[in-house]
Amino acid sequence: MPVVSLPDRASILVTGPEAEDFLQNILTLDLHTLQPGEARPGALLTPQGKILFDFLISRMNGGFRLECRSDIAADFARRLMMYRLRAKVEITVDDESLVHISWGEESASSQLESSVPDRRFADGFVRRFYDADLSASATMDEWTAYRVAQGVAESGSDYELSDAFPHDVLLDQNGGVGFKKGCYVGQEVVSRMQHRGTARRRMLIAKADTALPASGTPITVDGRPIGTMGSSAGSAGLALVRLDKVKSAIDRVVPVLAGETSITLSIPAWATFGFPEATAAED
Structure with a gap:
């Protein structure tokens, strides 16, 4: 072990x-x-x-x-x-x-x-x-x-x-x-966040084709920040991000970037929440 x-x-x-x-x-x-x-x-x-x-x-x-x-x-x-x-x-x-x-x-x-x-x-x-x-x-x-x-x-x-x-x-x-x-x-x-379902940010698993940048690196979509990188180990890491912004990027098929690195984001397999069906309007 x-x-x-x-x-x-x-x-x-x-x-x-x-x-x-x-x-x-x-x-x-x-x-x-x-x-x-x-x-x-x-x-x-x-x-x-x-x-x-x-x-x-x-x-x-x-x-x-x-x-x-x-x-x-x-x-x-x-x-x-x-x-x-x-x-x-x-x-x-x-x-x-x-x-x-x-x-x-x-x-x-x-x-x-x-x-x-x-x-x-x-x-x-x-x-x-x-x-x-x-x-x-x-x-x-x-x-x-x-x-x-x-x-x-x-x-x-x-x-x-x-x-x-x-x-x-x-x-x-x-x-x-x-x-x-x-x-x-x-x-x-x-309790209010739980009962109203208003949690906007979540910790997701980030993956890339190359090594991920350091903890604290901004994660962006269309040049706008949606979260930050956490720990990483090679091409896998954790990212604290806005769920609605990630879902919008997926729906529009636009890249999510950690620094200059393109990443994919997924919900941990054991978690019970999902991506929102509707996404917030772009700022």
């Missing part, structure tokens, strides 16, 4: 008798459906419904582990402390926690008990290890290629924090948003 070490990840540990209620009231996902031994995505939003911090959360003895980018961990923990008030919880940052990932059909078969499946991946073959003594057998480029092929986005490389709604990066599709739970920060905006 390929294994890669992620040196740029940290863990925020939230423990105590009121840990679940505390997090349930502020995070997007429904913790009451989070099973022991699994990791699921989630976010803490701004009141306007945009992603302030993203993470993977799993249960641990006495509370929860929120795995996130190491460069945002301290700010994330401080924001959680702001919401704590009188809740009986402890919030600590473990920035020395080792995170490894394995993938493939045989992933972690010999070390199942020390890992948790990453539920962002529909194939079920990705597992995350915390504080495990593993040797890396793959590169970050190989991991990025696998993640891109599965249509799984992450902040930093694929989108900027405070600039994307959960629907934009498919958290509504992979269990990162609980639509049947009670209120949480930013819930009103996210």
Whole structure:
């Protein structure tokens, strides 16, 4: 099985008798459906419904582990402390926690008990290890290629924090948003987008005949921006784009460009949304 070490990840540990209620009231996902031994995505939003911090959360003895980018961990923990008030919880940052990932059909078969499946991946073959003594057998480029092929986005490389709604990066599709739970920060905006079907941007899989340009490269149609490139691995990558503009380009048979590179865009196979039947009028 390929294994890669992620040196740029940290863990925020939230423990105590009121840990679940505390997090349930502020995070997007429904913790009451989070099973022991699994990791699921989630976010803490701004009141306007945009992603302030993203993470993977799993249960641990006495509370929860929120795995996130190491460069945002301290700010994330401080924001959680702001919401704590009188809740009986402890919030600590473990920035020395080792995170490894394995993938493939045989992933972690010999070390199942020390890992948790990453539920962002529909194939079920990705597992995350915390504080495990593993040797890396793959590169970050190989991991990025696998993640891109599965249509799984992450902040930093694929989108900027405070600039994307959960629907934009498919958290509504992979269990990162609980639509049947009670209120949480930013819930009103996210629920309105869900019930009215007003999500305009989506993370799609981009492919080209040549290597794709760097993350952040503008994606255009007829010289007008419709989105930006995210991570790429050779000729495949992720792109955060306006769905209606992509559909219009497809219907009119005009090229979609990432920089100067012609690309095709597709919806991840596991996602349940589609291109809009009607497209917005050209600006």
